[in-house]
Amino acid sequence: MQTIKQVFPWIVGAIFALAIYIWNYGLWPQYFDIAWDEEVRLHDGRVILLHVNRTYERQGRRLERWSGIQSSMEISFETETSKGRFSHKFERGHLVFLDQKNGKWYIGYYAGSVNSSTDIGNRSMYPHVAVLESNGIISKPVSWNDIPTNIVELNIMPPTPDSNGVAKFNGTVLKLETKYQHWAEFPTGPGAHSITRITEEPVQKEVR
Numbered sequence: 399m400q401t402i403k404q405v406f407p408w409i410v411g412a413i414f415a416l417a418i419y420i421w422n423y424g425l426w427p428q429y430f431d432i433a434w435d436e437e438v439r440l441h442d443g444r445v446i447l448l449h450v451n452r453t454y455e456r457q458g459r460r461l462e463r464w465s466g467i468q469s470s471m472e473i474s475f476e477t478e479t480s481k482g483r484f485s486h487k488f489e490r491g492h493l494v495f496l497d498q499k500n501g502k503w504y505i506g507y508y509a510g511s512v513n514s515s516t517d518i519g520n521r522s523m524y525p526h527v528a529v530l531e532s533n534g535i536i537s538k539p540v541s542w543n544d545i546p547t548n549i550v551e552l553n554i555m556p557p558t559p560d561s562n563g564v565a566k567f568n569g570t571v572l573k574l575e576t577k578y579q580h581w582a583e584f585p586t587g588p589g590a591h592s593i594t595r596i597t598e599e600p601v602q603k604e605v606r
Contacts, residue, residue: 464565481534501532524596
């Protein structure tokens with residue numbers, strides 16, 4: 399009994415200190431990852447495996463395990479080119495389509511950063527597009543005329559409805575059937591699977 403009385407203040411102090419820590423810094427670390435291997439169907443029917451790793455940042459008290467805002471997305475896949483496996487990290491951006499024709503890979507994405515080290519494509523095209531040439535070099539298409547017309551589908555599933563909603567896929571292989579079932583359950587808007595092929599018009603300066 400005496401021992402309990404001696405350690406009780408220490409226990410209370412430890413609990414109090416833990417409560418203060420959680421109040422100030424949260425229960426979980428600031429950043430966490432959700433990653434999976436996703437089956438991606440190309441325009442010609444082939445299916446490739448794309449590794450997707452999204453990093454999220456927890457907000458506020460950080461009390462929820464899988465709740466956060468995406469801060470980056472890293473992808474990698476086998477290219478069958480001299481480059482071998484291609485990998486890239488999009489800062490505050492999303493990969494939205496990936497396709498191949500005549501040895502070239504077409505990489506469509508939306509970027510939330512203008513960091514030149516992570517922005518690889520033509521930003522005047524929506525989605526932005528980069529081309530991985532057969533020699534392993536990244537190039538920027540001039541316009542949508544450089545993109546094959548039979549590449550029409552957004553074939554990368556967005557993290558819909560949110561990080562909590564896709565956490566169940568962490569560490570798994572996301573099969574096509576499961577992927578499109580989930581995407582249908584949590585759609586991202588009309589035409590969610592179609593490439594819009596929008597080009598930003600240059601701003602015309604007024605001549606005086």
